[in-house]
Amino acid sequence: MKSIQELMQIKEKIENVAAERNKRGIATIAVHMGTCGIANGALNVLSAVEEELKLQKLTDKVAVIKSGCPGLCFDEPLVTVSIPGKASYIYRKVSPENAKKIVAQHIGNNQPVTEWLINAAGEKFEEINYLKYQKRIVLANCGFIDPEKIEEYIARDGYFALAKSIKEMQPADVIDIIKKSGLRGRGGAGFPTGMKWEFAYKQNNPQKYVLCNADEGDPGAFMDRSVLEGDPHSVLEAMAIAGYAIGSNQGYIYVRAEYPIAVERVGNAIKQAREMGLLGKNILGSDFSFDIDIRLGAGAFVCGEETALMTSVEGKRGEPRYRPPFPAIAGLWGKPTILNNVETYANIHHIILKGWEWFASMGTEKSKGTKVFALAGKINNTGLIEVPMGTTLRTILYEIGGGIQNGKKFKAAQTGGPSGGCISAENLDTPIDYDNLIAIGSMMGSGGLIVMDENTCMVDIARFFLEFTQDESCGKCPPCRIGTKRMLETLTRITEGKGKPEDLENLRTLAVTIKNASFCGLGQTSPNPVLSTMRYFMNEYEAHIHDRTCPSGICKSLLNYSIIKEKCTGCGVCSRNCPVGAISGKVKEPHVIDAEKCTKCGTCFDKCKFKAIVRQ
Numbered sequence: 001m002k003s004i005q006e007l008m009q010i011k012e013k014i015e016n017v018a019a020e021r022n023k024r025g026i027a028t029i030a031v032h033m034g035t036c037g038i039a040n041g042a043l044n045v046l047s048a049v050e051e052e053l054k055l056q057k058l059t060d061k062v063a064v065i066k067s068g069c070p071g072l073c074f075d076e077p078l079v080t081v082s083i084p085g086k087a088s089y090i091y092r093k094v095s096p097e098n099a100k101k102i103v104a105q106h107i108g109n110n111q112p113v114t115e116w117l118i119n120a121a122g123e124k125f126e127e128i129n130y131l132k133y134q135k136r137i138v139l140a141n142c143g144f145i146d147p148e149k150i151e152e153y154i155a156r157d158g159y160f161a162l163a164k165s166i167k168e169m170q171p172a173d174v175i176d177i178i179k180k181s182g183l184r185g186r187g188g189a190g191f192p193t194g195m196k197w198e199f200a201y202k203q204n205n206p207q208k209y210v211l212c213n214a215d216e217g218d219p220g221a222f223m224d225r226s227v228l229e230g231d232p233h234s235v236l237e238a239m240a241i242a243g244y245a246i247g248s249n250q251g252y253i254y255v256r257a258e259y260p261i262a263v264e265r266v267g268n269a270i271k272q273a274r275e276m277g278l279l280g281k282n283i284l285g286s287d288f289s290f291d292i293d294i295r296l297g298a299g300a301f302v303c304g305e306e307t308a309l310m311t312s313v314e315g316k317r318g319e320p321r322y323r324p325p326f327p328a329i330a331g332l333w334g335k336p337t338i339l340n341n342v343e344t345y346a347n348i349h350h351i352i353l354k355g356w357e358w359f360a361s362m363g364t365e366k367s368k369g370t371k372v373f374a375l376a377g378k379i380n381n382t383g384l385i386e387v388p389m390g391t392t393l394r395t396i397l398y399e400i401g402g403g404i405q406n407g408k409k410f411k412a413a414q415t416g417g418p419s420g421g422c423i424s425a426e427n428l429d430t431p432i433d434y435d436n437l438i439a440i441g442s443m444m445g446s447g448g449l450i451v452m453d454e455n456t457c458m459v460d461i462a463r464f465f466l467e468f469t470q471d472e473s474c475g476k477c478p479p480c481r482i483g484t485k486r487m488l489e490t491l492t493r494i495t496e497g498k499g500k501p502e503d504l505e506n507l508r509t510l511a512v513t514i515k516n517a518s519f520c521g522l523g524q525t526s527p528n529p530v531l532s533t534m535r536y537f538m539n540e541y542e543a544h545i546h547d548r549t550c551p552s553g554i555c556k557s558l559l560n561y562s563i564i565k566e567k568c569t570g571c572g573v574c575s576r577n578c579p580v581g582a583i584s585g586k587v588k589e590p591h592v593i594d595a596e597k598c599t600k601c602g603t604c605f606d607k608c609k610f611k612a613i614v615r616q
Contacts, residue, residue, distance in 0.1 A: 001277035002285035004163045007154065014155035022084040027062045027107055030080040032143055034069025034229050035222075035261055036383075041095070042077040048096035049079070052103040062107055068230020070143025072130060073383035075118065080125075080143075081106050088125060090118040130381055133399050135362065135370050138346040139386045142230030147265050150272040153233040159278050161352035165241050166286045174245040175201055178348070181356035182368030187213055187304075187341030187446050188419075188521065190367070190434040196338055199328035200246040203336040208248035210239050210290075211332065211339040213309055214255035214262070217301040218417025219468060220376040221448035224342035226384050227372075228255065228262035231346070232269035236292055238345035240279065241352065243290040246338060251292040254309050256299055267294060301418070301472035304446075305520045306339045307331075308474065319474045320520035341446060343372050363389030367433030371444065377413075377451035378405045390431040393423060397451065408453035412536070416445030418465045418472075419525035421532030422458065441532040443525070457554035458537040459544055463491040465529040469522060480523030483514040487530060496557040499545035507534065553615045556600040560616045565590040567612035574604035574613060 001007060021028070031037075031046045046066065053059045072078060075092035079099060082088040089112050091102055098116055105111050112121070119128050126132065145152040153159070165174050179194030200208055212235060216224040228235065239251040255263055270292055273279040281289045295313050303309045303318040310332045312318035331337025347369060351359045360368050367389040373396065375382050380402035387396060393413060397403065404410050412422040415432075421442035423430070430436050434444050452461065470484040487510050490503050511527030518524045534541060543551050550558040563574075563583075568590040575583040575591055582598040585591030593604070593613075605613045 032078040036073040040076040048099040052100040071384035161349040181359040186343035209337040210251035238348035378453040379451040394428040414450040416443040424536035457552040469526040477519035479517040
C-alpha cells in the first residue's frame with residue numbers, strides 16, 4: 001500500500017459490501033470467539049449455526065463472522081444477530097441446540113427467541129444496563145469486528161491515525177498531542193505516556209525500540225488478552241505511530257505463551273499488515289519503515305517490570321536492572337526504548353484522529369480518559385468493562401456488575417493485583433483514578449478488580465497475595481527474597497491460630513523495609529495487600545491473634561464445627577455428605593461430629609437446612 005488513497009479505497013470497498021448486504025437483506029450472525037466464549041463452547045455453537053444455516057438453506061441470506069469478546073463474559077457463549085433495518089439482538093449462554101433454534105426462528109421466521117435475549121426489543125447494545133454506564137474507547141471494536149480480517153479494522157478508520165501521523169505531522173507533533181491528552185500508562189503507576197515518548201525521541205541514537213507489554217501476570221486480570229484477541233490491529237497501529245514519533249524501526253510484543261488465541265491473532269494481524277504495506281519498509285509510500293515481532297513470555301510475574309521484560313526479550317533470565325539509566329535512554333540491548341502496555345497503545349489511534357481535547361475532556365483532573373477493568377470474584381456480572389476515570393466503585397459493582405453474588409454484602413475489592421491493595425466498603429463512593437486509589441492504600445495497576453463478599457477472610461487474602469509475590473520474586477535482592485518470605489511465614493502462622501500480638505508490629509516494620517529497600521516494583525509494592533488489609537480490617541487480625549477465631553469462617557485451623565442437639569432432626573444429610581465420615585447418628589436422632597476425624601471442610605454446614613450445625 002503506497003498511499004492514503006489506497007487505504008480509503010479499502011474502507012469504501014468494505015462499506016460498499018456492507019451496503020450491498022443491507023440492500024439485499026442479508027443478515028449477520030456474529031459468534032463471539034474470545035477465550036471466555038471458546039472455553040464455554042463457542043466453537044460448537046459456531047458449528048451448530050453453520051449446520052443449521054445449511055439445513056434451512058439460508059447460507060446465501062446470512063453472513064457468519066467470528067468476533068472477539070464484547071465484555072459480557074458472564075453470559076458466554078454470546079451470539080449477535082443483525083438483520084438489515086432492524087435492531088441487533090444479543091443472545092446469552094447459547095448452546096448448540098439453542099443456536100439452531102435461533103437460526104430457524106430468528107433468521108428463518110424473523111422472530112427473535114426472547115427467552116435467551118440480553119437486550120429487549122429495540123434496545124441498542126450500548127443501552128443494556130451492563131454497558132450504559134461505560135464509555136468504550138479501548139474496547140470500541142472488541143466484539144464488533146472480525147479480528148482476523150484487517151479490512152474490517154480499516155473499515156472502522158483503522159490505520160488512518162498512522163497515515164495522518166506520517167503524512168501530516170512531524171514526530172514532535174505526535175508526541176505533543178499525546179502529552180496534551182493526559183494519557184497515562186495503563187499498566188502500572190500511570191507514568192505520562194507522552195513524556196516517556198519524548199525522552200526517547202530526544203536521544204540521538206540511530207537504533208531505538210518500541211515494546212508492548214502484553215504479559216499480564218496479575219491474578220484475575222484479562223484486559224490485555226481480550227484486546228489482543230478482539231482488536232489486535234489497534235495495538236499494531238499504535239506501536240507504528242510510536243515508532244514514527246521516537247524514530248524507531250523495530251517493535252516487539254511481549255505476550256505470555258499461556259495466551260494461545262491472542263498470540264495466534266496477533267501473529268495473523270502482523271502478517272496481514274505486512275502484506276498490505278502497513279508494516280515493513282516505506283509505509284504508505286513514505287521514508288518511514290517499521291516492523292513488529294512477537295516474543296513469548298514464560299509466565300514470570302517479575303517480567304511485567306519493564307527492565308526485567310527487556311532482559312527477557314534479549315534471551316536472558318528475566319531480572320530487573322539498575323535504573324538510571326532509564327529505558328528511554330538505555331533499554332533493550334542498551335538502546336533507547338519505550339514500553340507501554342496493550343491498553344495504553346489501544347488509546348493512541350483515537351487520540352490522533354479525534355484530538356487531544358476530546359480525550360482530555362473525559363476523566364478527572366489528573367487522570368484523563370477511561371480505564372478498562374476485569375471484573376472478577378464474588379460479583380454477578382464478571383467480565384470486561386471500560387468506564388471514565390472518576391467512576392465510583394459503587395457504580396461499577398452495583399450498576400454494571402449487578403451486585404454481589406447470592407445477595408451477600410460487599411466487603412472489599414482488590415485493585416492492582418498483588419501489587420495493589422484492598423478497597424473497603426467505606427470507599428465505595430471514592431472516584432477511582434490514579435491518585436485517589438493511592439490515597440486509600442491501593443493502586444490502579446493494569447486493571448484487575450477482584451470483588452470479595454462478607455465471607456472473605458481478609459487475613460487469608462493478604463496471605464494469598466503475598467504467597468503469590470513471594471513465589472514470583474526473582475530473588476535478586478534480599479528485601480524482596482527474604483522479607484516477603486518472613487512476612488508470609490508470619491501471616492501463615494496467624495491464619496493457623498499461632499499468631500502473637502507482636503506479629504502486627506513486625507509485619508508493619510517488614511512492610512516498610514521491603515517497600516523502601518527492594519530493587520524493583522515487584523518488591524516495593526508486595527506489602528500493599530498486607531498494609532491495606534491491616535488499615536481497614538485490623539479487627540480480623542486481632543480476632544485471629546487474640547481470640548483464635550476467624551470471623552469469616554475461612555481459616556480451617558481456627559474453626560470448630562458442632563451440632564446443636566435441639567435443632568438437629570436426624571435427617572442424615574450431613575452424615576451422607578461428609579467426605580471423611582466424621583458424622584454419625586441414628587435416623588431421627590441428633591447426630592454428632594467426631595472432632596478428630598473432621599477436616600473442617602464446611603460441607604455439613606452448607607448442607608444443613610435446619611441451621612443445626614454451628615461454626616465457631
